[in-house]
Amino acid sequence: MTEEIHFVTGKGGVGKSVVAASLALKEARRGRKTLLVELGERSFYKDFFSLGREVGYAPVQIAENLDLALWSGRDSLREYAHHLLKVEALVKLLFENSVSRSLIDIAPALPELAILGKATSGPRRHGPPAPHQVLIIDAFATGHFLALLQAPRGMAEAVRFGPMGEQSRAIEAVLTDPKVTRVHVVSLPEEMPVKESEELTEALTTRFGLRPDIILNKTIDLAGVSDRALNTPHPFAVHMKDVKDRQNEMRDRLLKTGCPLREAPLILSDDPWALTGKIAEVL
Amino acid sequence: MTATTTTQVMVFVGSGGVGKTTLAAAAGLLAARAGKKVLVLTIDPSRRLASTLGIEGSTEATKVPGFEGPGELWASIVDHRRTFDEFVMKAAKHAPGAEKILKNGLYRQLTTTLAGSQDFSALEKLYSCYKDGGYDVLILDTPPAQHAREFLEAPAKIAALFQEGIARWFRDPQSGGAGFLQKIVSTGTRQVLKVLETLTGSDFIRELGDFFRTIEGWQGRLQERTTAVHRLLVSDETRFYLVTGFDRAKWLEAESFARDIRQAGYHLGRVIVNRAWPQWLAEKTEAPLDPELEPLHQRFVEYDRKRAEALDRFTADWRGEQKVLRLPELSERVYDLQGLAKVAEALSRGGW
């Protein structure tokens, strides 16, 4: 049964996918049955972990206690439809008719809702069994993530009655329950990502009442290096001095958001398991 | 004004955070230096880049301050919401009650949440600038996407919305009255809608019906427009530039994306691997490195060497025939026109 749902978000390219995989690995190593989820139509982890097989809606095991799945809006909706309608012929009718297919594809917020419905089906006791204890969702980047969270609310407002409105309110209740749902905002010690994290944590707090934490990724540990060594004209020293100053400045700014702050070090390795394994250790 | 046939279009695509905006601006700088009148359409420039381009807080095309020819460098930010609304209103011209659509709850949600609606308005903006004419070169930076490919799929997805067939489903023969579902003639359609209603509730179906009935009648024009945009994208004047980051998963993505671009009939200009090596590691120097920094330096050098080898191997058997251009990670941050000029120089050196 789903005990925890973790969403990992942040600006594009900051390391959301790597951090999400590391968090999942950490939970799996603790012996909890974990599902790492990617959203959308295409798997990133398939190439990242060189899995050599397709990743789809049905979970596949990639490590001990660790499964991976790719949830598209359409697949999630199809499963939901199946659960509600029970009759496969009706589901087929809905998903294989070309017009209704495009209707489903474009119906605003419907795929988003289906994805969130899938994620929260365990705690809501609605839908097929959700056997994993922990869900780690490599979610959309900032703007699209806010839109994802907004979907149940928008739907509940637009559609007050009927199953859609009801479901939307139940989903919203799970998402805003801090015992179940956690949001991790990944950032980098750079101006743009930090600015975006400041705005995002603010939006998550004020608009959704969530209390996200921040994971500052790709930090370099320079605690053991003296100022004397850094203050030399060698280009590498100049760069590291700049890194140190910037890291300090960005850390201070992120602390001011009032959100808990953790750091994930820059790992100088291209091996995906070494990379995520090391980050899992420190998180 | 009519479009001149010589307007060159450059579209920068790639997944989020790879440096598309900066490279688009740098490419603009190069073209303007070559004497062209250039407009760079940006999506989400950093505050500093926006202020460098002179477009902070504005959506009007602005001449980049401090740029001294010989050509002209203009920039502008694409206002997603406004572009989308304008597009729909333009298509709806003279249609009675067209503004109603702007207030429809689903329309509002659609234009904010639907993945691809941003890409769509970026393209729409590009096309309207193209139609208006006045520039030799138009450069489009594209919205951040999880996957570079999403950009190509967006127009079709949005176009599906304006498909003639859908509104017919919701056509209400006798206006008003309860249970409009019963009034739909086709039984197959009724069945599908019934199923959808079971899933979503009648409220939702009614909203959808409202939406499609409102746009019915001017869908043709909406579709014409999306076809015209597509024609521009596959034309000989348009080139796609694929920007990618420095890791294997991203290269694999870029490789298959490059193939998709060509298969879909678009012209791929270049593949650019951004931040392919750190300049601060490659720079020659007389200055000694403090022994304290030696081990860290070694680790960076080693790591960088391995990655460069991996990239060499990868580009050697890159299945596309496209030339891959590598750009260094610059030592200085790119904030001002001078920084942008440095990127532009790196582009030139890389064989742009």
Ligand SMILES: Nc1ncnc2c1ncn2[C@@H]1O[C@H](COP(=O)(O)OP(=O)(O)O)[C@@H](O)[C@H]1O
């Ligand atoms: N802590 C880290 N150390 C080293 N490399 C990292 C780290 N985090 C991320 N990366 C690398 O940074 C790039 C972007 O990470 P990714 O997780 O794909 O970002 P996102 O999912 O936010 O787009 C990838 O090349 C990834 O391997």
Ligand SMILES: [Mg+2]
């Ligand atoms: Mg990712």
